[in-house]
Amino acid sequence: MSIPLYPFAEPRSLPEPLRLVLLGATGSIGEQTLDLVRRFPDRLKLTAVAVNQRWEDLARLLGDLEPLVSVGDPAARDAAAGAGVFGDRLLPGADATALAAAAEGDVLVNGIVGAAGLAPTLAAAARGWRIALANKESLVVGGNLVSAAVIAGGAEMLPVDSEHSALAQCLRGRRREDLDRVVLTASGGPFRETPAHQLANVTLEEVLNHPTWDMGPKITVDSATLMNKGLEIIEAHHLFGLDYADIDVVVHPGSWVHSLVVLRDGALLAQLGMPDMRLPLLYAITGEQRWPLPGERLDLLEVGRLEFEAPDTERFPCLRLAREAGEKGGTAPITLNAANEVAVAALLDRRILYADLPGLVSSALDRLPAAPVADLQAALAADGEARRVTLELLTDHDGTPTLRGNL
Ligand code: MG
DSSP states (O other), X not given: OOOXXXXXXXXXXXXXXXXXXXXXXXXXXXXXXXXXXXXXXXXXXXXXXXXXXXHXXXXXXXXXXXOEEEXXXXXXXHHHHHHTTTGGGBOTTOOHHHHHHHSOOSEEEEOOOSGGGHHHHHHHHHTTOEEEEOOTHHHHHHHHHHHXXXXXXXXXXXXXXXXXHHHHHHXXXXXGGXXXXXXXXXXXXXXXXXXXXXXXXXXXXXXXXXXXXXXXXXXXXXXXXXXXXHHHHHHXXXXXXXXXXXXXXXXXXXXXXXXXXXXXXXXEEEEEOOSOTHHHHHHHHHTSOOOOOOSOOOOHHHHOOOOOBOOOTTTXXXXXXXXXXXXXXXXXXXXXXXXXXXXXXXXXXXXXXXXXXXXXXHHHHHHSOOOOOOSHHHHHHHXXXXXXXXXXXXXXXXXXXXXXXXX
16 A cells, blocks of 8 residues: 555645644754744744653754643653743643644654654644654554555655655656656765775764765664665655565765656656755645755756766665565564664664674564564554564674674
8 A cells, every 4th residue: 555645646735834743853854844944934833842852952942932842751851841941831741642643733744763753643644734754664664554544534745755755756746657666866875885894893983974964873874774775665665655676776975866766658857956854854844835945056067977886785785674674564674673773772872883783683584574564553562572572682692793694
């Protein structure tokens, strides 16, 4: 099942100001959404925001903006209430999902990191909102559930991910039958040219040094392993109703071409621009309104040439693991994602090395055979089980030099 409302159909025309509910307000997507709210004060109204813990950062980022505030973590919420910085705008006992179910809004910007973003996406879908989805894990973990909820709720789903935004922009208004395949571009990450034998020795600092995009730590690690591109294959499958065989990946180090579609007559359509997340974010929030966004423009003469190369799934096995998990379906992508979230946290904690991560994910997938997913409870149960198994593998791993033998 796929989401049929977008991009092939026209986005709705919504009255201005658009009322925004922002989840994950202190993350990279959250900060850039707040930048857009400040740039378009008459056209965007921030009605509610949610963070998990970082209420002090939120207070600083909000400045004179005065939305309702949800702090998900109970201890952090108590601390925020004690400090009194949000006054009576701090909601008692409401997490991001409760906020999405109850706040006034037209558009949900879901900038939550990880599988925790799924339940709020479903809540917004049930309300018939436009969902500007930066949380690709919603689709990786709950793809079929989200599709069904978007259709049942009469909602709209617009991707914030730059690649999927590019695809949406190229596909808008086209007929489904005219589409042959899509091509996702990948920067290749910081280790695009690193020989296989040197990957065992890369440092966390090198992992976090992304060549083209400035993003949060989780997605930056995912970009270095190419797991991010693997998750994006699964995301594209659900968003556009594509067979996995019709989703290609090419490495494009400059990140100027954000992705391409191939039509059945052989035409390739691409969307190009600066690697600036505000562009796909504004597109997703406004639904092709093309509001004037100041910023650096892509200078083709400065770029000079566009380079492409094939991805190397030997050096970057996560790309292959993700595609295989997507093809298996059911709980397989849930396990992949949960194992990866646990592994990324362990890498950021310096508990494992970069080179250990694919083996950890692969071992979790081996331990947990794919099973069908009927509902949100089943998805969350599979997510919890995969986290438990991966933590177990991690405990076994502590003290051993590498997990690469598992691949
Ligand atoms: Mg992306």
